[in-house]
Amino acid sequence: MEEGKKIKHTTGTRNKLAGLVLVIAILVGFPPLLSSYWVGLLTEMLIFATLAMSLDILVGYTGMPSLSHAGFFGVAAYTVAILSTRHQAGFWLCLLGGIAMGVFAGAVLGLFVSHVKSVYFLMITLALGMVLWGLSYRWIPMTGGDNGISGIPSLEAHTGLPLAGPLPFYYVTLFVFALCGSLMALFVSSPFGHTLKGIRESESRMSSLGVNTWLHRYLCYIVAGAFASVAGILWAYYNGFVSPSYLDLTASVELFFMVTLGGAGTLVGPALGAGIIVFLKNFISAYTDRWLLILGTVYILAIFFAPRGLWNRFLRKARNRERITSRP
Amino acid sequence: MKLRRVIFLGITAIWVAFGFLPLRAQTRGPIKIGFTVPLSGPYAQNGRDILNGFQLYLEQIGYQAAGRRIELLVEDSEAIPAVALTKTRKLVERDQVHMMAGPLLTSTGYALAPYIDSRKIPMLYPVASGDDLTQRKRSKWIIRTGWTASQPNHAFGEYAYRVLKYRKIATIALDYAFGWESVGGFQRTFEEAGGTITQKIWCPVTVQDFAPYLVQISRDVDAVYALFLGRSALQFLKQYQEFGLKKRIPLIGSGTTTDEHVLPFMGDEALGVISILHYSAALDNPANREFVRAYRSRNKKLPSYYAESMYTGGKWIVKALESVQGNAEDSEALLEALQQVRLTDLPRGPMELDEYGNPIQNQYIRRVDRVNGELQNTVIDTRPNISQFWRYNPADYLKQPIYTRTYVSLKQ
Structure with missing residues (x-):
């Protein structure tokens, strides 16, 4: 019995490791063969994958379905835009400033949201998301209003690296994605992360065990916001401009779709979901005007056939197969 | 030794020939024009009008200009600047368009400008009316046939x-x-x-x-x-x-x-x-009477200023293409031609561009x-x-x- 479990465990880990190596090999080796358009699209996928994973910490691991997550993304992007265009700040200041503002926003908003749950949490985050959007739209001297801010220097110009073009940007994004992904994976598998899962399953039990659940949720909210800010900084540099559409409700809802489509509570799933949605949006719309219809169909099919997300569905299948094959 | 050399030369010759073939085919291929407006979301109807006007004009000339076929590539910008930029990247980098037209919203106009400048692709803004697009933040590669607010x-x-x-x-x-x-x-x-x-x-x-x-x-x-x-x-x-x-x-x-x-x-x-x-x-002028009649019979409704914007934009582009003999590959020359166009028989009347790329019009x-x-x-x-x-x-x-x-x- 004990023996069998062990074998299953090691083969599982080996498969996982092989999969990871394969994915990394593809992500590293493939892009130089692609045209700049596809490299750009991959960059976009990775940025949104980072963002979706950061939301997954909230939705999947802690049970905090946030509808304002694009807010952090936007706050960081605006910080980069304002610092770099108005104050001619250098790259490192923009980077640190963006993350600091994201963390700050998380710390402030977290005070409002960390004590509420379920539907109330949805409502409050929805409202706060609208407040952040309203700020970007109406605080015109600071944000440029509807027109946004353009003229953010390109990453290579700002960092002073002699690497122009989409490919270096892609590798920077890939590095950041891998770094953030690993950090998030470490975070959720740490004792702190396990406590979060406990809170998700039963908060009353966790608090009776002596865990300060409010503080855990609050810190988790800030951590997720920090990772979202990193994605926002990349997005600002990638596009060269910011606009209120970065943090409106549509953006937050789409992000939510990415997480649920891929499978909440898996980290890999949301990254996959982000990739799929970014790809579908750009790929189908080139061929038909009715692409929104197709995207809608995909969501509905996902709800019917993979209610816990694509990743959970495939992973469970793989596990079943594994159990059959590894049975002594 | 000799045989080897012959084979080597032969292969090189074939290789070079094949290398040139697609290039020659390319210069004879269609002139590609990328176009992005919102076709879904709250501005879909206005975007559709702009597209209709453009298509009407291209149909009238049989999608031909200066002896070359015109290929129109349309992308939906969803009225979101970041989406418009992604779609523009697709049109420029993947479809290799020779020039761009669009967008509807000023916010999108400001968002696209740095990219358009960096890729050196001529672009025509038919509607976006933000003053600074052709004033304090004007870019070299963009001309506007619309207006400033x-x-x-x-x-x-x-x-x-x-x-x-x-x-x-x-x-x-x-x-x-x-x-x-x-x-x-x-x-x-x-x-x-x-x-x-x-x-x-x-x-x-x-x-x-x-x-x-x-x-x-x-x-x-x-x-x-x-x-x-x-x-x-x-x-x-x-x-x-x-x-x-x-x-x-x-x-x-x-x-x-x-x-x-x-x-x-x-x-x-x-x-x-x-x-x-x-x-x-x-x-009441001949060009407009004809335009309104044609637009009505094609789209079963009155043309809005949005529809006229890209009908005129289409005429503008074709006129410029004709003055460079259809050589859309030379972006610099095409841009200059676009800036130099003067038309008097537009539905809106006579029009020319000032040195900032904005129309002088009635x-x-x-x-x-x-x-x-x-x-x-x-x-x-x-x-x-x-x-x-x-x-x-x-x-x-x-x-x-x-x-x-x-x-x-x-x-x-």
Whole structure:
């Protein structure tokens, strides 16, 4: 019995490791063969994958379905835009400033949201998301209003690296994605992360065990916001401009779709979901005007056939197969 | 040894030939024009109008210019700047378009400009009307066949004072850059002529009910200047009548308020509204009569200024392509040709570009009338050849900041 479990465990880990190596090999080796358009699209996928994973910490691991997550993304992007265009700040200041503002926003908003749950949490985050959007739209001297801010220097110009073009940007994004992904994976598998899962399953039990659940949720909210800010900084540099559409409700809802489509509570799933949605949006719309219809169909099919997300569905299948094959 | 050399040379020759073949085929291939406007979301109808106008013109010329086929590649920008940029990247990098046209929204216009400049692709903006697109933040690779928001309103401010004889006006407008720049331009020339803007009321773009704003309008003004478009225009005119204001205070406004994209859905509440724009479907010239007829038979509706924008844009592009003998691969030459085009037989009348890439064109004072049971923007006066700088010196004009919400006339 004990023996069998062990074998299953090691083969599982080996498969996982092989999969990871394969994915990394593809992500590293493939892009130089692609045209700049596809490299750009991959960059976009990775940025949104980072963002979706950061939301997954909230939705999947802690049970905090946030509808304002694009807010952090936007706050960081605006910080980069304002610092770099108005104050001619250098790259490192923009980077640190963006993350600091994201963390700050998380710390402030977290005070409002960390004590509420379920539907109330949805409502409050929805409202706060609208407040952040309203700020970007109406605080015109600071944000440029509807027109946004353009003229953010390109990453290579700002960092002073002699690497122009989409490919270096892609590798920077890939590095950041891998770094953030690993950090998030470490975070959720740490004792702190396990406590979060406990809170998700039963908060009353966790608090009776002596865990300060409010503080855990609050810190988790800030951590997720920090990772979202990193994605926002990349997005600002990638596009060269910011606009209120970065943090409106549509953006937050789409992000939510990415997480649920891929499978909440898996980290890999949301990254996959982000990739799929970014790809579908750009790929189908080139061929038909009715692409929104197709995207809608995909969501509905996902709800019917993979209610816990694509990743959970495939992973469970793989596990079943594994159990059959590894049975002594 | 010799054989080897022959084989080597042979292979090299074939290789080189194949290397050249696709290149030659490419220069004879179609001229690719990328086009992006919102085709879904709240601005879908306006985007569709722009596309219809463009397609109508391309159909009329059989998708042929200077002996080459024209291929039109359309992408939906969803009215989101970041999406528009991604779609533009796709058109430029994957489809390798020779030039670009679009977008509808000013925010998208500002977002695309740095990218367009970095890729050195000529682009034509048919509608986006943010002043700074061809003023303080203009880019080398973009020309505009549309307008700046303040352009018609400079002419209109003076007209309101001198011809309509208004002395005190209240303005009510959508609270975003398009509104500020329009009202700012109007206020500047109206007050320089001697009039006074007594109050400026701003409504959020998402406004649902105008009651709280209509009650603020003071009753001792000579006229109300309104700037709306789409749903907000329909709602505003209806409520303006319901509040009994229509009988008491004449209504004037920006051209979009009674543009043909909303006019067919209006009733008596729109009658008598005087507005200004560089186009009206009721303009009486041969080119416009033909355009309106063709557009009506193709799309079963009246052309809006959006539809005309890219009909004219299409003509502009084709004229430029002809003057470079269809050699769209030479971007520099194509850009210069686009800047040099001059046309007189456009539906909107004669037009040329100033050195900043913005049109100098007629502005028409229009009044909503009912003719044969249908509302139309009857042209009652023409202000010919209006530049984006009005009568000001461009250099001095550009030293002043762009019109904002809190613009105060320099006179005071």
